[in-house]
Amino acid sequence: MHISPAKLFLAAFLINNILLMRFIGLCPFFGVSTSVSTATGMSVAVMFVMLLSSLVTWVLFHGILLPLGLVFLRTAVFILVIASLVQFVEMALKKYIHSLYSAMGIYLPLITTNCAILGVTFLNIDYKFNPLQATIFAVGTGLGFALVIILFATIRERLADAPISKSFKGYPIAFVAASLLSLAFMGFTGLFGISL
């Protein structure tokens, strides 16, 4: 795929935002966005694991699955690699970098079944990215995830105190807020003529 690094980053970060435009990773989007601190912890964990698993799965796919004709094992291999990677990261952080572990430790187990991570690894393959592009895509997507989930958490903190009719309390008003946020992000469509 031919696209300049800067354009690819913008596409992953804003234009095709993974949460608001692609609808991937909505469970944590609504699940942990009730306060800014949890949203931040989750985003850090997602960004970290997303980058790591993008690189590992890219190498596995192009180094092992493709040459050996085992492409049909893609789904099973990717999800298992991500699951074990998350476990490994959790153990390593607990032992060596305790401050980081206390910041994102409790979010790590949740990440295994986070569609955002798996989605990015599949998209890397589907778009036929080279390793550099896959890295940029993973970083951009992770930052886009963080930006949107933290923005959304600040909105939801306000909504918690707002006078809202009973049937709209909780999830429904969060969906409406997400709709407006998504409408705002639609404004980025076609920015600099980038399309992915």
Add this chain to the structure above:
Amino acid sequence: MIPENRPSRLKYFTSGIILENPILILMIGLCPTLATSVTAQDGLGMGIAASFVLICSNFVISLIRKIIPSSIRIPIFIIIISSFVTIIDYVLQAFEPGLYQVLGVFVPLIVVNCIILGRAEAFAYHHGIIDSILDALGKAVGFTLVIVLMGIIREFFSAGTIFGAIVTPAGFRQSPVLFMIFPPGAFLLIGILKSIVNRLNENKGK
């Protein structure tokens, strides 16, 4: 086994459709619901694909639940689920290439659909085969109904058709509510549906 148990067994099936609807009550499995409900037909395709995986994996897991060690049950669930996802992935690619193109990355992403792993962990691992299949069927029907309903509403407003059949006057189709085809429309629609469900629950409580 005992006749008194019969009605409660059927309840495993019916509870998934309304009382424990995976999307509108439990609020899980949102990604495919919002992303693939652009038209009723896409929604139906996604519903059937996810239902196939859910029913098959629930069946297999409850079949071998006695020999799965509990400490490594999650990886085993994931392997079983991903096998069925691979099957449906290749079946769609071969027989429904158009649908496969539309669903895109959401076909392999069925593997992390919270409904499927959730039912494996919460139900199939502890219940018999028939109960597990009934439970999976109920959840599958509940999921498919909501995704098709959203597809019908979004297709009606954005194209003036339902399942491709023209149901609106030509004037409406010339300037449809394109908003509904885009992500904001999907968020808004599920918000409205959820508020209706909340309202119905409130009234029932009184």
